[in-house]
Amino acid sequence: MTDMGGEQLAEAVAGSAAVLRGAAGRxxxxxxxxxxxWSCRQTAEHIAGCLLSYAGQLAGRPAEAYVPFDMVMEDGTDNAGxxxxxxxxxxxLASAVHTTPREVRAFHPYPFRSASREGFATMGVTEVLLHTHDIAEGLGLTYEPPAALCEAVLTRIFPHVRxxxxxxxxxxxxxxxxxxxGRAPLTKWLWSNNLVxxxxxxxxxxxxxxxxxxLRAGGAGGFEWIEGGPFEGTRDAAGMVLKAYEGGVHRPEWGMFVLVRREDGRAVGALGFHGAPDQExxxxxxxxxxxxxxxxxYATEAVRALAAWALxxxxxxxxxxxxxxxxxPSQAVISRAGFxxxxxxxxxxxYELHGLDRSLELYSREG
Known part of the structure; x- marks a missing residue:
């Protein structure tokens, strides 16, 4: 899997610049x-401001708020400028993404109050694609970005969109x-960085x-795994996430999580939910x-953390x-985690009403 990063940002910005330069005299x-x-001019300035803001978040790495600065154009700056x-x-932003370690996260408000380097890169690409579209529509220009860029955006920060x-x-x-x-028009929308x-x-x-x-195709999913990982169950769970996404029913906070060690940034396993909570x-x-x-x-620690978050x-x-x-061993893990x-x-x-396999034993933990 190719991480969203500097190459994709450069591609998005180059495509935008080519369209906008052709209309700089308008x-x-x-x-x-x-x-x-907004006017087309305000929207173009907004693109630049978002890219700088995201670069600032990755450079400063604040945990609770945006770094308090803004971008101002010099008087007399023309459209080409x-x-x-x-x-x-x-x-x-591409440089900030390139120099930021994978495990670093910085503040972003929606929806879980942080984003990684890939998240900021993806949001930057999204700002460029969408607002170039807005400007092009206002000026009557033709603009359509590469399909691969759009797919990369959708599969990273629009996990809830079929x-x-x-x-x-x-x-x-x-x-x-x-x-x-077959889909109703949207009047409100939000993107979704992954939960940590x-x-x-x-x-x-x-x-x-x-x-x-x-992961389902046999790759590493963008993680650095210890020797012997990921386990086959992780790949099966990834297939469940993919099936839910393709069906338009995936909810990122009720999906799958990879367990990454703080000491070395290596993935050791995975856990997660088999779907969102039912009506009860x-x-x-x-x-x-x-x-x-x-x-x-590790498994006991992870199950405790996930259970505490959910309950x-x-x-x-x-x-x-x-x-x-x-x-x-798994029964011991779940018991130590309070189940x-x-x-x-x-x-x-x-067994009778919910089709539970009779070879399985059921453990529970209440809030």
Missing amino acids: DWEGVKAGGLE VVDVIETMGAL PGPDHWRTLLWATGRGELP IDSERLTLQGVTPAAAAD GRAEIGYDLAENARGHG ARDDVKLLYAAIERTNT RRVSEDVEQEA
């Missing part, structure tokens, strides 16, 4: 940018800029559809570790895990 101040309230600034800010046959049209629909057959949950020795890093597709607030979890990571308490929410009342009767065997009556009901 009136950008007096024309609105597509469906926005604004394009120069967009190219320069794109290069700055993919369509045309990635550019899907991205426009997902951001309230167009229509798709911290524990003492690990970070539980949410897996994007892009990473899930790579119940959700199922599963987990596995690479063989070389077993015996160090602190109002929409979760109970977590459960179904474990093979012969898998005593207990359910009563025989509850287990029998699960």
Whole structure:
């Protein structure tokens, strides 16, 4: 899997600059940018400002707020000069992405209050693509970015959007800029950086559809794994994430997380949910570790952290895990994490009404 980074930013900015330079002699101040309230000039300056802001977040790495600065154009800067600034800010963000370690995260408000270098790169590309579209629409220009760039954006920060046959049209629909057959128009939209949950020795890093597709296909999903990883169960779980995404029912906080050691940034296993909580607030979890990571308490630590996060929410009342009767190590993990065997009556009901395999034992933990 290719991480979203400097090359994609350069491609997006180059495509934007080519279109905007061709119209630099036009009136950008007096024309609105597509469906926005901003003029084309304001929108172009906004592109540059976003790229600089994201570069600043990665450089300063604040945890709680935006770095308090802004970008100001010199008096007399013409439209061609604004394009120069967009190219320069794109290069700055690309450099910040390139020099930022993979595990670093910085503040971004939606939805989980942080983003990685890939997240900021993806948001930067998205700002360039969408607002170049807005300006082009206002000026009556033709603009369509590469499909691969649009797919990369959708599979990283629009995990809740069911993919369509045309990635550019899907991205426009997902951001309230167009229509798709069979889907209601959107008037509000938000993108979604991946969720990261911290524990003492690990970070539980949410897996994007892009990473899930790579893991399912035999890749590393963008993670650096210890020897022997990822385990086959991780690849199977990635397939579940991918299936949910393709069906338009994936919810990133109820998907899959890779367990990454703080000490060396290496992935040791995965865990996650089998879907969002049901109407009664119940959700199922599963987990596995690479063989070389077993015996160090990582699974117990991760399950405790995930359970604490989930049970602190109002929409979760109970977590459960179904474990093979012969898998005593996994039963020990789930027990140490605060789960207990359910009563025989509850287990029998699960067998009969919910199709629970009779070779499995049911454990639960309530909020």
